[in-house]
Amino acid sequence: FEIWDAIGLKQSVEKMAEEGETVPHWVQSMIAEGNESFYKKENGDRSYYHHGSYTPVIENEKVIHLSGLKEKGNVIKKNGGSSLIDLGDGVACLEFTSQNNAIGPDIIMMIHQALDEVEKNYEGLVIGNQGKNFCVGANLMLILMEAQDDNFFELDMMVRQFQQTMGRVRYSKKPVVAANFGMTLGGGVEVSLPAARLQMASETYMGLVEVGVGLIPGGGGNKELYQRLL
Structure with missing residues (x-):
């Protein structure tokens, strides 16, 4: 129907x-x-x-539809690549909305704003969405364009900013949970590993795949994996 x-x-x-x-x-x-x-x-x-x-329609009370919450006016903040949504139970949700949920400057900015908001007014933060995949990684086209223009200062700043943002996720005063599903690649892994908890769907494909395009993970993923092997 x-x-x-x-x-x-x-x-x-x-x-x-x-x-x-x-x-x-x-x-x-x-x-x-x-x-x-x-x-x-x-x-x-x-x-x-x-x-x-x-x-x-009668649904399990644990079911959450982010689109429905947004229609009800539960959006706290949003920009071109992400939204911060009030889930209605003292917890906020950071939803990626960029193409393929790729991480770019909009999402990095919203992570900071989300953590500021949650630390003041909420009990915790969930990083999750209901798209095709959780996150396919960083916006490599943006990185390629900067490299082609020899903007290595900009690239260095982007990498540092990404690392500092992931540090904020790890040391947040309120718990952060990453709700992974589908493809969780590259930057998507690096956003998830610093979280206090990972709540993964059974169909989650997760990995630092940057080497496939000739890059080394720059958002803190190597460090997070190394810590788990100690």
Whole structure:
């Protein structure tokens, strides 16, 4: 039914009728009543069509939909690459929203702002999102452009800033939890390892893969791995 909604209920039923397909009577009645989707979303809450009206979707209370919270106005801060969201239980969530959730200056800046906010007003911070992957690493195109322009001072500053930011995650006054899933590569690993705890999904693919493009992990990942081997 969600796929049917995505296709377009009314348009697809019209197409089915043109091709002589049989459309269930209750679906025809539903459309005739002015309802053009099986699911609705209002103020971040989902409901589904059931016997002539829409009924709220009942979910486990532990389920969190970041998109719904943002629609309810729970965004504390945001920029072009990330959002800080109030989860409603004394905990904030730092969500990456850049392309492929790659780490760039926007995310580095927001990590500092998130830690400042959490240390003042919250009990803890979760670094997580509900995209395709947790984080595929740093924005290598930005690094390549700086290298091609011989801006090695800028590159040095970026690496230092990344390391200092990860130090803030490690020594935060409030606990930080990284909620990893999917691909957690390079900079995504370096954001996660300094956290107080890692809560990983079963399908998590994690590693410092910079050597594959001729680089050495520069955000503190080598140090974090070495500490775990001592």
